[in-house]
Amino acid sequence: MSFHGGNIVATAKDLGCDVNDLIDMSSNLTPLGAVPGLHESIISSLDQIAYLPETGSETLVEKFAEKYGIKKNQIMAGNGTTEFIFALPAISDCNRAVIVNPTYSDYRLACEWQQLPVDNFILKYEEKFCLNLEKLSSQLKGGELVFVCNPNNPTGVLTASGDILQCAVENPDSTFLVDESYLPFTREKSLLHYELPENLYILCSFSKIYGIPGLRLGFIISFVENIQKFVGQRKPWGVNRVAQMSGEFLLDHGGHYQEEVVCFLEKYKNNFVQQLNNINCVDVVPGNANFILCHLRGDISVDLLHTKMLEKKIMIRNCNTFEGLEDHFFRISLKDERSNNYCLLALQEILGTECE
Ligand SMILES: Cc1ncc(COP(=O)(O)O)c(C=O)c1O
Numbered sequence: 001m002s003f004h005g006g007n008i009v010a011t012a013k014d015l016g017c018d019v020n021d022l023i024d025m026s027s028n029l030t031p032l033g034a035v036p037g038l039h040e041s042i043i044s045s046l047d048q049i050a051y052l053p054e055t056g057s058e059t060l061v062e063k064f065a066e067k068y069g070i071k072k073n074q075i076m077a078g079n080g081t082t083e084f085i086f087a088l089p090a091i092s093d094c095n096r097a098v099i100v101n102p103t104y105s106d107y108r109l110a111c112e113w114q115q116l117p118v119d120n121f122i123l124k125y126e127e128k129f130c131l132n133l134e135k136l137s138s139q140l141k142g143g144e145l146v147f148v149c150n151p152n153n154p155t156g157v158l159t160a161s162g163d164i165l166q167c168a169v170e171n172p173d174s175t176f177l178v179d180e181s182y183l184p185f186t187r188e189k190s191l192l193h194y195e196l197p198e199n200l201y202i203l204c205s206f207s208k209i210y211g212i213p214g215l216r217l218g219f220i221i222s223f224v225e226n227i228q229k230f231v232g233q234r235k236p237w238g239v240n241r242v243a244q245m246s247g248e249f250l251l252d253h254g255g256h257y258q259e260e261v262v263c264f265l266e267k268y269k270n271n272f273v274q275q276l277n278n279i280n281c282v283d284v285v286p287g288n289a290n291f292i293l294c295h296l297r298g299d300i301s302v303d304l305l306h307t308k309m310l311e312k313k314i315m316i317r318n319c320n321t322f323e324g325l326e327d328h329f330f331r332i333s334l335k336d337e338r339s340n341n342y343c344l345l346a347l348q349e350i351l352g353t354e355c356e
Contacts, residue, residue, distance in 0.1 A: 011315055023339045026317040028153065028182065028291045030211040031264055031334045035257045038210070038249060045245040053241040056231075060244050063251045064219060068192045073224050076231070077239050077247065081181060081203040081218030082106065084230070088201065088220075089114040091229045094145035094175055100131060102154060102322040104179065107147040116145065122324050125295065128286055129155040133167040142173030149179040151186060154319050154331045156287020161191050168200045177201045181218075184209040184258050185265060185290040198223045208290075209258060210250050217243045265290055269334060275344050276332075280352040291333040293319070302330050305350060312346045 008027070012019045054060075057077035065072040078084055089097065089111045097111040097118045111118045121136055123129040129152070140146070151158040161183075168176040180202055183190055191202050201222040207213040217239060220230065239247075273284050273292060281298040296302055306318045319329035334340055 008315065011310070015310065015313070017313065022313050022315060023335065023342060024315045025332045025335060025339065025343050026315040027213070028208050028289070028331075028333045029213065030185075030209055030261050031290060031336060032257070032261050033211060033336070035210055035250060035254055037253060038212075038246060041249040042242060042246055045242060048241045048245060051241060053237050053239060053244050055236045057239045057244050057247070060239070060247045060251070063248055067251050068190075068221075070192065070221060071224065074196075074221055074227055076220050076227055076234075077244075078218050078220065078234075079238050079240075079243075080207060080213075080216040081179065081205040081220070083238065084201075084203060084218065084220040085177075085179075086110040086113065087230060087233060088177055089116045089145060091233055092145050092175055095143040097145045097147065098136075098139065098174075099147045099323075100136065100149070100152070102129070102152075102319070102324040103147065103149045104153045105321060105323070107149075107177075108323070111145075120323060123152075123155065123157075125285070129157045129293075131157065131159045133159070133163055137167055137171060140171045140174045142171075144174040146171075146174055146176045147179070148176060149181070151182050151188075151287065151289040153182060153289075154291065154317065154322055154325070154329070155285055155293050156182075156289035156291055157285075158186055158188055158288035161189050161194070165191060165194050165197070165200070169197050172197065172199055175199050175201070177203065179203040179205075181205040181208050182289045182291075185261060186288050187262060188288075192221060196221070196223060198226070201226065206247060206250060209261065210254060212246065215243045215246055216240070217247050261290070265334065268337065268340065272334060272340055272344070276347070278353050279344075279347050282347070282351065291317075291331050293329060293331050296328050296330060300351065302327060305330065308350045309343075309346055312349075314343055314346055316343075 008019050008024050060077050061072050061075050064075050085106050097116050098121055099107050101120045101122055205218040276284050283295040285293040302318050309316050317331040319325045319331055
């Protein structure tokens, strides 16, 4: 089964309220809301829904290629990166998957759909969920499809891109899928800027950084021959016309917005984390993303905390569906300053503060 945060429409229905009454700290979207000009651009492109989209999103792919200095036949645009997470186990000739867990649950689901056996490489709370690539390497024999989310969801832990690249180079008989959905929230250099080895795929989602999960737009980047394998498999018109045009707009105008998001996090996150750490029974896992993983000690369960927060119309992510996390973790995504303060206040009211 697939588990996600951010199901705001269903939550509003359950609570009998309007979506606008809810503060969604459960989905890992940009804290800054819509990219300036995007909505206007979408409105002005609406008449284009009378045309078919470009079959392979050619204009969009060319723009992406130009922006990152990559060949256009190394890139494919899709209906969110989800499309590629589910496609890769089907087209790869790997004989097992290795998933660095706890992580995004759809990797496992995608493997299960293709009956690809999965082994977990479990990260530990006691080790702050840091990824030891040497240890991971030592468990690879060749023939694996290795899923690495960087920074990882839900831990927020970032691994240096260069180290992941080196690990891929040192294990040429294993295939690496590196999901950079949350990398634009950091200052870490994307693998897009490196020369890619043949056994590496990169996922780049526009959903999170630009706050457009409802539009569905993501990319996969790899060696030309690898991308060719996808071309043979995919249905035409995988990206709708509005998403194509929005993607083109974001490639042209999204750079400044992205920098603002990173600056916002640099300005507000440390203080938010400190205040979270001052709340009774809450320990923050040090991370480097727009969301924060928290460990809950003591008698109160995360289920109960989740329910009590919902009573205050705040959605947090109960992490009990993540492999290796079980009952004691929840995740909060930073939003605008007002929502962040409201969330802290609600947590303080429910759990109390350590200085009380
Ligand atoms: C790590 C990770 N990868 C991929 C996705 C899917 O994103 P997209 O909207 O690009 O399909 C998500 C969504 O939550 C995610 O957390």
